[in-house]
Amino acid sequence: MLPRFSHELAAVLPHRAAAMQTGDCTRSPFKVTGDQSVTDAVTSAELDHLAERAVPGEAVVLDGVLAGAERRVVLLASRPAVGNGAVIALVPNEAEPSATALRLSARLWQLTSVDAGQRAVDPSPDVLAGNLAAAAARAQTTTDLGQTHAATLVALLSVLRSGRLADAAARQTATDLAARALVDLKAAAGRDQALTAEPARAAFGVLADQLAPIVGHADVAVDLAGPAEDRRLRQDIAHTARTVTRGLVMAALDRAGTTRIRASWRLDGSALRITVRDDDPAVPGVVVDPGLTERITPLGGSWEIDAVEGWGTTITAALPLDPVEPPELRPLDRLNARELEVLTGISQGLRNRQIAARLQLSEHTVKFHVRNLLEKLEVSSRGEAAALAHDLRLEAAPVHRTAG
Missing domain, CATH: 3.30.450 (Beta-Lactamase)
Structure with a gap:
């Protein structure tokens, strides 16, 4: 940029x-x-x-x-x-x-x-994976350089403070310079942390502000519970956690039988657990938006869905707090919800005009989605895309379900 x-x-x-x-x-x-x-x-x-x-x-x-x-x-x-x-x-x-x-x-x-x-x-999965790898490499390099410079500067201060140098003014000047370098080194470490991480409670506070206009006028009671522990979260974790929470809350609001929603964050050992629970009794067919799966996959995240008919649905996303080796996205995980719908039409042999009529879109918009999904799937034709969709059966990322 x-x-x-x-x-x-x-x-x-x-x-x-x-x-x-x-x-x-x-x-x-x-x-x-x-x-x-x-x-x-x-x-x-x-x-x-x-x-x-x-x-x-x-x-x-x-x-x-x-x-x-x-x-x-x-x-x-x-x-x-x-x-x-x-x-x-x-x-x-x-x-x-x-x-x-x-x-x-x-x-x-x-x-x-x-x-x-x-x-x-709201980064795309490929950008997020690249950010993770770069951030991990930078953190390791910063740590190594910091330890080297700190040892050098401490040794320099020890020598200069020994009093063995004859020129007291030179010794004082060098001492001041070395002390300032140590201060800058510590400030650099703090600055790097401030630029790439934020306290968990503050991150949840930003989420609450973002949700306020959405839930403020809804007929559904929405309860927000922030984390009890205030550890610092990497920004990719904080951003993704807010995106996932907003998406789950909005999906719950769209369900006709919902009268109450509770959204919470909990730091559970090495993971941040994002839980959204609603009381809509009609749980059959409750699924997670593929777009949200697309967000958590590069971070090594996973879903748990506890759906009990007559009681409601609890959806939990677990995001590892420690850097993980960015996994390779499965082909269909790269597609957003609309692109998956268009791919379904392609796999059924429909033309763009027919897909547009089914999805109530313009034919130009369908062409745009077709071009994007071919690029994301790394195929060159509709036939290849249809074959890939058939082989993978349009399966989204796996979730753990518990039915009552």
């Missing part, structure tokens, strides 16, 4: 380089683009110090340290309703950009951040 945004923004606010720090990307929270003489030397610690002076929704012009030198910098920051927002530091071509350019830049960044936040909150 950053290179494209920088390219478009250049028409409004010409600049040499841009650096971004975001709380919405577990794959790479820190990004740069532009003049390599600047971007190669930019550090996340510099951007973190600049971010403290940014004002969400505004363009702030200031002098600050970026790429190891004092520079004129334009800061753009956002805090959208969805996602955690981001800050971008620009090195402008002109020392004093016009007020109009600054105002437009701030608005463009706000719009871009809203879109980026939404995509981060």
Whole structure:
């Protein structure tokens, strides 16, 4: 996103380089683009110090340290309703950009951040799997580098504090520099955690705010119970947990016999358990939306469905808290609910026009879904897609059911 945004923004606010720090990307929270003489030397610690002076929704012009030198910098920051927002530091071509350019830049960044936040909150399975692998690799690298630098700096401080150096002023200066480096190192570890994780209770609070407009005017009583334990959740876990909970609650609201719903999160050892229970007595046919299965599969998640006729349905999603090796999605798990419906029509030998009539869609929309599902299934023709659907029998991810 950053290179494209920088390219478009250049028409409004010409600049040499841009650096971004975001709380919405577990794959790479820190990004740069532009003049390599600047971007190669930019550090996340510099951007973190600049971010403290940014004002969400505004363009702030200031002098600050970026790429190891004092520079004129334009800061753009956002805090959208969805996602955690981001800050971008620009090195402008002109020392004093016009007020109009600054105002437009701030608005463009706000719009871009809203879109980026939404995509981060609801990522596609392939993006989510990539984020998991990248986040795990980054965490391991950060740990190794942190231990190496910490040992080096502690040894440096021990030597400098020994009093064996004759030049007391040099010793004091070196001590101060090393102490500051240790502080920055600890801050970097905390910043990485803050950008890639959030407390479980705060994450559930965001969910409650998101559900408020939905359940506030419903004729169904909705009870929300947050986690008792306040461990930090990886952002991919938090985002997925909110998506799954919202989807299950909305599905329960759509069932005609539902009068009460309870949605809860519980940290159970190494997993986050998301449970949504309703009291609709007519439970036959209750299934989980394939789109939600598509969300939990890359995380190693699983479903449990306890459906008792006359009493209601309890659906639980278990999401492992520790990183897992991203599993390979089965072909049909890559398709959303609408694409599965279109594939069903294809497997029955229907033409696009017939599928459109059955699903009450335009023929153009059906063509769009056909193109997408062929790409996701990695096949080149409708015949191959139909054969694959027949072989797999359009089975969704397995669930554990208990019937009373």
